[in-house]
Amino acid sequence: GDSVTQMEGPVTLSEEAFLTINCTYTATGYPSLFWYVQYPGEGLQLLLKATKADDKGSNKGFEATYRKETTSFHLEKGSVQVSDSAVYFCALKTSYDKVIFGPGTSLSVIP
């Protein structure tokens, strides 16, 4: 069935470090791909998305590229800040409207 796999956390980085959170997926058809972020005590909110192969989603300095050949959608940021500390979820939406989330990766950024 459809699924999303993310790298295990938690991830701890120093401020201004480079961030990569890996995400791979299994899906039939041509899913849309998303990264959502959950700040402490809040619900999820969309960070970025991509709808087709080779699309790059970007927002707030974060980027992810839809790689169909490797079924991946890795999240990157060149210089993280303390305010980026949150849980990050990779997700896909299938052609029949079901949205599947990965388990989430907790990120802590220390000054």
Add this chain to the structure above:
Amino acid sequence: NAGVTQTPKFQVLKTGQSMTLQCAQDMNHEYMSWYRQDPGMGLRLIHYSVGAGITDQGEVPNGYNVSRSTTEDFPLRLLSAAPSQTSVYFCASSYAGLAGADTQYFGPGTRLTVL
């Protein structure tokens, strides 16, 4: 717009009790869904709906019922609560447009404890 609202924010039940978690959205979204969030498990889809009168099961539907009589509301019913249903529940909605590229808007969550 209020966005997606959920009530209650917190709830404690005893095993065997029933209750309904409320979810409403005022964005005229067709797609609505319920997730539960458990430590180390991420979000798991319970039920979803692509429009009024249409519902379908997600990954973990057992023990939960839903109905969608209006576009705005999508209540989640626990018929006989069990400790395994202790979790944080999120409702989400999106516009079911073309290409499946819809942003989901999440409610603030309901923290449920079953004793």
